[in-house]
Amino acid sequence: MTSSSAPNGCPRARPGCAGLLLRWQVFRDGTTHIRAECAACGAFVRYVRQTPEAIRRAGPPPTPGGEA
Numbered sequence: 339m340t341s342s343s344a345p346n347g348c349p350r351a352r353p354g355c356a357g358l359l360l361r362w363q364v365f366r367d368g369t370t371h372i373r374a375e376c377a378a379c380g381a382f383v384r385y386v387r388q389t390p391e392a393i394r395r396a397g398p399p400p401t402p403g404g405e406a
């Protein structure tokens with residue numbers, strides 16, 4: 339079994355996988371989280387803490403309950 343993974347932690351670990359894309363995600367309970375996706379293939383990598391830098395990279399946070 340191979341435990342190798344992409345440098346960015348992408349579970350797919352494809353040859354081109356690199357970089358992380360941070361996006362906001364709203365859970366069903368209305369809480370907002372920042373999820374990191376592989377910038378190459380879009381696979382979910384992990385949730386990240388909402389540090390100022392992470393928030394800046396994720397862009398404007400969604401308004402809870404704003405869009406049904």
Ligand SMILES: [Zn+2]
Nearest residue numbers: 348355376379
């Ligand atoms: Zn990937």
